[in-house]
Amino acid sequence: MNSKEQISHDDYQKTADWLKSQTKHRPQVAIICGSGLGVLADNLKCQDSFAYSDIPGFPQSTVQGHAGRLVFGELKGKTCVCMQGRFHMYEGHSLCKTTFPVRVFKLLGVETLIVTNAAGSLADGLRPGDIMIIKDHVNFPGLVGMNPLFGPNDDKFGPRFPAMSGCYDKGLRSSAMEIGKQLGVSELMHEGVYAMVGGPNFESIAEARLLHRLGVDAVGMSTAPEVVIAIHCGLKVFGLSLITNKVVKSYEDSDSVNHEGVLEVSRLRSQTVQQLVTELVSRMETNNNAV
Numbered sequence: 140m141n142s143k144e145q146i147s148h149d150d151y152q153k154t155a156d157w158l159k160s161q162t163k164h165r166p167q168v169a170i171i172c173g174s175g176l177g178v179l180a181d182n183l184k185c186q187d188s189f190a191y192s193d194i195p196g197f198p199q200s201t202v203q204g205h206a207g208r209l210v211f212g213e214l215k216g217k218t219c220v221c222m223q224g225r226f227h228m229y230e231g232h233s234l235c236k237t238t239f240p241v242r243v244f245k246l247l248g249v250e251t252l253i254v255t256n257a258a259g260s261l262a263d264g265l266r267p268g269d270i271m272i273i274k275d276h277v278n279f280p281g282l283v284g285m286n287p288l289f290g291p292n293d294d295k296f297g298p299r300f301p302a303m304s305g306c307y308d309k310g311l312r313s314s315a316m317e318i319g320k321q322l323g324v325s326e327l328m329h330e331g332v333y334a335m336v337g338g339p340n341f342e343s344i345a346e347a348r349l350l351h352r353l354g355v356d357a358v359g360m361s362t363a364p365e366v367v368i369a370i371h372c373g374l375k376v377f378g379l380s381l382i383t384n385k386v387v388k389s390y391e392d393s394d395s396v397n398h399e400g401v402l403e404v405s406r407l408r409s410q411t412v413q414q415l416v417t418e419l420v421s422r423m424e425t426n427n428n429a430v
């Protein structure tokens with residue numbers, strides 16, 4: 140893990156400038172699609188779309204279920220940019236590469252970041268197919284020094300010591316719960332704590348029990364670094380986990396999780412997540428400060 144790799148402000152700016160030269164869209168909202176949730180981009184009107192491999196400075200997606208495309212477009216009167224495919228630390232990307240798009244979004248004028256992910260449940264009340272609005276996170280890699288803010292601070296983006304209390308916007312969280320009710324899916328809706336682990340292996344039973352005891356409701360291998368970088372540069376954040384599997388916590392349980400199963404559940408519930416996110420975006424207040 141190359142935690143010392145540095146990306147300069149100019150590098151982020153170059154990518155933002157290239158994107159601005161290729162599309163007229165000036166997004167206010169950015170959406171990161173979790174595993175199997177790429178359809179979140181399908182509702183965007185007047186799309187401009189770019190393969191990650193064509194965008195200067197962008198890393199490449201290597202995980203099945205992450206298409207590797209950046210899609211710009213209009214959603215319910217807001218301009219959005221959608222990542223069909225995110226970067227994970229376990230793919231071998233440094234944390235600054237993993238979170239590279241978030242700072243590019245900031246430079247494009249984005250005000251709000253929506254992060255979605257597929258996650259395994261530890262809380263007994265969370266079942267596969269449920270949606271957990273993220274109330275808070277435990278950034279396990281961050282706690283032991285694998286933090287995207289490691290290294291010299293770039294004051295142009297934010298402060299040396301950003302606060303992470305209240306990082307998931309309260310207003311957006313309650314709006315999402317309300318929308319869930321109106322969509323008639325309130326029985327699927329929960330709020331809880333997401334923990335990021337390094338992956339790529341799924342949890343052992345002892346690890347699952349430990350996470351459960353620590354108060355973690357759902358576990359995945361992403362999201363926290365993106366949120367840390369977003370909060371550092373002043374973005375509002377909303378996050379949700381689509382629960383794709385129960386994490387095995389009992390030695391009597393012969394179930395076992397695999398990525399294909401994760402993708403299958405994501406796809407089954409992706410329309411509901413899409414409706415929820417679309418309605419949330421439509422209700423967002425934005426400044427429309429094109430850059």
Ligand SMILES: O=P(O)(O)O[C@H]1O[C@H](CO)[C@@H](O)[C@H]1O
Pocket residue numbers: 172173174202225227255256257258338359360361362397398401
């Ligand atoms: O967090 P997202 O990208 O949704 O993906 C989740 O699904 C994969 C495991 O099936 C892991 O990458 C985990 O983090």
Ligand code: HPA
Pocket residue numbers: 257258259260341342358359360383384385386396401
């Ligand atoms: O059970 C899980 N553990 C970690 N990451 C995951 N992503 C989807 N499900 C899981």
